[in-house]
Amino acid sequence: MTEEVIQDLRDNLLDINEQIQTIQAQADAEKRDLTEEEETASKELFSKFDKIESDIERRQRIDAQTKKLSDSLGRKTEPQMPENQVARDPDLRQSERMPRIQILEDKGKWGWRNFGEFAMGVCAASRGGNMDPRLVSNAPTTYSQEGVGADGGFAVPPDFRQAIMEKVMGEDSMIGMTDQMVTSSNTVTFPKDETTPWDSTGGLQAYWDGENDQLTQSKVALKEHTLRLNKLTALVPVTEELQADAPALDAYLRRRVPEKFDFKVNLAMIQGTGAGQPTGVLNANSLVSVARESGQAADTVQMENIVNMWSRMYAPCRKNAVWVINQDIEPQLLTMGFPTAATAVPVYMPANNLSGSPFSTLLGRPVIASEATETLGDKGDIFLIDWTQYLSVVKTGGVRSDVSMHLWFDYDTMAYRFIFRLAGEPWWNTSISKRDGSNTLSWAVTLDARA
Numbered sequence: 001m002t003e004e005v006i007q008d009l010r011d012n013l014l015d016i017n018e019q020i021q022t023i024q025a026q027a028d029a030e031k032r033d034l035t036e037e038e039e040t041a042s043k044e045l046f047s048k049f050d051k052i053e054s055d056i057e058r059r060q061r062i063d064a065q066t067k068k069l070s071d072s073l074g075r076k077t078e079p080q081m082p083e084n085q086v087a088r089d090p091d092l093r094q095s096e097r098m099p100r101i102q103i104l105e106d107k108g109k110w111g112w113r114n115f116g117e118f119a120m121g122v123c124a125a126s127r128g129g130n131m132d133p134r135l136v137s138n139a140p141t142t143y144s145q146e147g148v149g150a151d152g153g154f155a156v157p158p159d160f161r162q163a164i165m166e167k168v169m170g171e172d173s174m175i176g177m178t179d180q181m182v183t184s185s186n187t188v189t190f191p192k193d194e195t196t197p198w199d200s201t202g203g204l205q206a207y208w209d210g211e212n213d214q215l216t217q218s219k220v221a222l223k224e225h226t227l228r229l230n231k232l233t234a235l236v237p238v239t240e241e242l243q244a245d246a247p248a249l250d251a252y253l254r255r256r257v258p259e260k261f262d263f264k265v266n267l268a269m270i271q272g273t274g275a276g277q278p279t280g281v282l283n284a285n286s287l288v289s290v291a292r293e294s295g296q297a298a299d300t301v302q303m304e305n306i307v308n309m310w311s312r313m314y315a316p317c318r319k320n321a322v323w324v325i326n327q328d329i330e331p332q333l334l335t336m337g338f339p340t341a342a343t344a345v346p347v348y349m350p351a352n353n354l355s356g357s358p359f360s361t362l363l364g365r366p367v368i369a370s371e372a373t374e375t376l377g378d379k380g381d382i383f384l385i386d387w388t389q390y391l392s393v394v395k396t397g398g399v400r401s402d403v404s405m406h407l408w409f410d411y412d413t414m415a416y417r418f419i420f421r422l423a424g425e426p427w428w429n430t431s432i433s434k435r436d437g438s439n440t441l442s443w444a445v446t447l448d449a450r451a
Contacts, residue, residue, distance in 0.1 A: 006059055006060065007250075007251065009056050010248070010250070011254075013053065014248070016048055020045050020046070020049075023038050023041060024042075026038075120243060122135065174370075175269060175392050177387035178269075178391065178392040181391065181392070182395075183394075187227065190225060190227070227391070228423060230422060231419060232421070232422060233419045234256075234261055234418045234419075235415055236256050236415070236417075236418070237416075238253075238413065238416055240412045243414060257399075261420070263371065265422070269281065269390070269424060270373060270380070281385060281444045284444060286426050289446050289448050290309050290445060292305070296450055299376050301332040301336070301376075301382060303336055305447055306363065309382075309445045310363055310384065312440070312441060318386075320387070322366045323384055324370050324372075329376055329381060333360075377449065377451050378449050378451065379447065380446055383444060384446075385443070385444045389443035391426070391427050392422060393423045395421035399420045400419045426444070
């Protein structure tokens with residue numbers, strides 16, 4: 001828990017430093033001194049920076065003291081080597097006599113204290129410096145030339161990969177809500193049953209059979225489907241100055257890499273074409289798009305639109321469904337009411353802070369604003385989606401890391417490349433017809449353009 005708090009504080013330091021740099025850069029661009037307001041803002045930011053830095057130092061000292069007190073005293077005398085071994089190599093240092101013992105709690109980090117220290121080790125090795133044994137001693141050997149920087153890159157320790165993936169699949173992430181599968185292969189084949197419970201022909205059926213009657217038979221209708229994993233990459237530049245500071249580099253990479261992955265994954269889940277990337281909801285054959293109201297003004301969302309979208313969501317999917325909207329829609333929702341004879345009842349309920357759900361709700365379901373959606377008035381500006389009906393497949397092992405000093409050599413900047421493979425598409429190939437009625441139903445519903 002302490003490491004997570006310190007990590008958050010380091011992220012705050014980076015944010016504060018960026019704000020200070022922005023203020024100074026603005027003044028430099030305009031070739032002037034800082035204004036009085038800018039001076040005040042800078043002083044406040046510097047003060048806040050120093051306070052957080054002091055807080056980090058205090059927490060680290062407390063953590064170090066706690067570990068020191070909890071550690072076993074161990075041996076009080078050094079174990080002696082056989083006399084003949086010492087005689088053969090009298091200059092052998094004690095650190096070389098004793099093998100490095102890996103503490104259990106560090107096992108997932110392969111001996112590295114943090115992601116920044118690991119990245120600095122990779123950087124030194126890629127430049128032809130001394131190869132830190134931690135880069136290769138724990139690395140898997142199932143890949144050709146694994147652990148050799150010039151050939152295959154360096155494997156990222158499990159704990160650091162997991163930290164990145166946890167942020168990518170966080171609360172606001174689309175992929176974190178899906179029906180997720182993990183595979184060690186770059187392709188996965190699985191069966192699909194596309195029949196509905198009320199289909200009377202084809203697939204598994206249920207019958208009312210009489211006493212002593214032979215049971216009526218049916219046959220499961222399964223289709224095989226193969227999904228190929230796509231490659232998602234993030235290329236992160238790191239300056240020479242940042243590489244010299246392991247804690248700062250650790251915070252930078254932990255923040256920037258998930259940001260890049262998170263947005264690209266969300267965008268693909270909503271708008272992906274299926275060619276070299278997941279198939280997005282907007283391009284799914286099973287998507288239902290509700291027509292605009294007669295005479296509806298451009299760039300508007302009406303209460304009738306919301307009701308009609310809800311009515312086209314397959315009823316069993318409603319309990320898991322979420323609204324995914326463009327932020328431009330929020331002013332429309334905040335002023336929307338359900339008209340009655342006496343007064344208007346609010347349709348949209350904003351989030352009620354710490355006392356309840358962190359998300360706003362619409363018809364009782366969470367509302368998530370995402371930049372992966374289209375702007376107000378375009379098709380795809382608002383969705384109602386049950387993500388459990390969307391299959392996502394992630395490659396075992398998560399993230400792979402490589403580093404290059406050649407790409408931006410003239411800028412004195414290293415390039416860190418992070419890769420992980422994933423695929424995604426809806427379980428449904430088409431929308432379904434009602435047992436009795438003309439409207440189709442789906443796991444994903446949007447609104448036609450209102451331009």
